[in-house]
Amino acid sequence: MRKNSQSTENPEGAATWTFAISRNVLIMAVALWLMLTMNIPFWRDVWQGVGGWSNDNSLFLITLPVLVWLWLYLLLSLLAWGRLTKAILGMLLLVSAAASFFMSSYGIVIDYNMLTNVLQTDSAEALDLFSWGMLGWLFTLGVVPALVVSRVRLIARPWARELGFKLASMVLGLACLGGIVMSNYQSYASLLRNHHELRLLLTPSNVAAAVHGYSKRQFATPTPLQLVGADAYQVKPVGGTARPKLTILVVGETARAANFSLNGYTRQTNPELAKEDVISFANASSCGTATAISVPCMFLDVGHDHYKDSMAKNREGLLDVLQHAGVAVLWRDNNSGCKGACDRVPNDDVSHLQIPYLCEGSECHDEVLLSGLQTYLDTLDNDAVVVLHMKGSHGPAYFKRYPPAFEKFTPVCRDNQLDRCSAESIVNAYDNSLTYTDHVLAQTIELLKGNAERFDSAMFYMSDHGESLGENGLYLHGLPYAMAPSEQTHVPMIVWLSAGLQQRSGIQASCLANHRDVAYSHDNLFHSIIGLMDVHTSAYQPERDLFRQCLPQHTASVDNGRQAKGVN
Known part of the structure; x- marks a missing residue:
């Protein structure tokens, strides 16, 4: 394919594809990719939830993927703006690929509690999750499409016109989504009412919701420490x-x-x-x-x-x-910390003592607690009360x-x-x-x-x-x-x-x-x-x-x- 060295959205001299597309079209394409490749667990649960081919509402089955595509398009449109569009879409592709791997491989769902658990996992536990299969998955479903997105040449428009196009397309997408829901309201209402887990399976909206929930709690106005048992x-x-x-x-x-x-x-x-x-x-x-x-x-x-x-x-x-x-207290930890339970008492991290017969690499077996x-x-x-926090299983x-x-x-x-x-x-x-x-x-x-x-x-x-x-x-x-x-x-x-x-x-x-x-x-x-x-x-x-x-x-x-x- 021939290349063009000039583009309003790329540094002069950088090679780009000869065709150019608008930001909205790029977002639609990424949303379609996410819907088709990143949501195997979601579609599996949806198919079981609607009864598969036994569902005699063919219009409902046909509109389901369209509705999901529109939902993802609206989500990506809210997140990706202006010159950061390609960077944000690339990041979302990588994050979605990682989330889809763990959901498909381990049967987990993504919510803010899972995100909290991941962010508080120590490095040794995190490394246990990496594998060649995971890297292959990330490369195929995340890295490659992210590279494609980075090479696309976007049509340059004045910011006011670009904003107008974006808002108009979002309004149109929202209207279409609402029309689909209302045309099959009973079927959609029944599906969502009986399968609450679906919102935790749709990537990357589940990741966005998890990040929002986690951030909301992390950046909430600190509250004073609540004293308990001061009369003990x-x-x-x-x-x-x-x-x-x-x-x-x-x-x-x-x-x-x-x-x-x-x-x-x-x-x-x-x-x-x-x-x-x-x-x-x-x-x-x-x-x-x-x-x-x-x-x-x-x-x-x-x-x-x-x-x-x-x-x-x-x-x-x-x-x-x-x-x-007046009871003496000690917390000894061979895990990823006490999660606040020992913040105000003596505590001892024994997970990196490097005792030859108990420790190897970056972690120790639980006898190190003794x-x-x-x-x-x-x-x-x-x-006295001594707490031993195990690495366990x-x-x-x-x-x-x-x-x-x-x-x-x-x-x-x-x-x-x-x-x-x-x-x-x-x-x-x-x-x-x-x-x-x-x-x-x-x-x-x-x-x-x-x-x-x-x-x-x-x-x-x-x-x-x-x-x-x-x-x-x-x-x-x-x-x-x-x-x-x-x-x-x-x-x-x-x-x-x-x-x-x-x-x-x-x-x-x-x-x-x-x-x-x-x-x-x-x-x-x-x-x-x-x-x-x-x-x-x-x-x-x-x-x-x-x-x-x-x-x-x-x-x-x-x-x-x-x-x-x-x-x-």
Whole structure:
């Protein structure tokens, strides 16, 4: 094809195509490309939602792609203006290609919660998501069309005329879109009413909505920190000679309850915990389906129904209340941070310690959380809560989450593009990671047993959310809670109490075991730890304390904490 070296929209001497098109035509072409290539999951769900060929409304089926094309055209027209048109369209093509890859490969949807989860993922976890398949997808569907867009010569018009053409075409597009909807109103209304997930599947409008939602929350006017439990104090046993209480609260990552043998899973994924006197609560659920939501939510007093994203940074949580009461607190992290839960308490990032037998490359296995912990315990002479935030079973590279010695189930999937692995190999790798989590929890209990002369202790383990392993074509996690399958919300919850703590508190493991099938959730965590640590505060809700049902009817205690604080 012959080339022309002159163009009003390109530097003099730059080669451009001989034909020229208007900005509106370019936007229409990009919208058509996005509709045809970037939205396989969307069209699959639409086709199922309308009943496929069994739908006898042929006009409705014909107008569906036209309506989507017009919608995308209007969206791109709102985003792409003036001399930035080609740059913005190129960026949208790249972003849409990335979004479509993850949606097609893992069955995820895009909303602001998913975007938050992505932006708060650490570099090691992010690298696990890259693959040659992803690069090929991005190059074919994103880079190549973006290069084509960059080479197109646009017709130059005076800005007033260009604006007039743009507004007129948008008004015409909007009128056509409205006409299509009204001509088949019942069909479209039924489709959207019964399939709310479609708005989260249409690329790039879902990405634009996610960015808008995330930005709105990030740049919202900061609100003052909400104090919680400022009146907190501890109730001490009569005589004041009891050993300090020590609770290690282990926050799991991406562990689903269905794959824990303690809960009836046919594979032995909990061989070490099975030998301990632990209670596994088999009917526990999470507050969210992603770390960025679940972790702050589980440490707050409000519960799932009243949780808002802004509370993660602007409301005090469990660890703050414990500090108010004089309990020593430490957060140790081998993940991507505490998401606001530990912002005002001592915390320690152990994910980059580079211990030879525990760490490799840019990440460490979860036993690193126990490294040096005894040294910290040796400094304690008061009640304490230590939080261990695990790397757990974070995917898709499950095979990286455990040392080679724990590769019990084989073969394992070693491809981070899970849809290219067999179902068996994915589950094998995932179950191996849970077996390693079992080992870390057992080692935690052994650490507490080794300090039995100094502390009355407990271990409380609960995962932040679950994981999909290919069921119904879904992988990983992060679906909106209302549409998430149980695999992403049904989480393990395990408790171990030392003999000294059971004797001191009157809480018996056998009593807790009788409630192992009761429905619990992250909503119980805050209040259960507060009760277990003998903290009194107006923020405490006794009906949510899972230990309270096993307390003796009468306990002798003295209000030393209130006397010490002087007020409250």
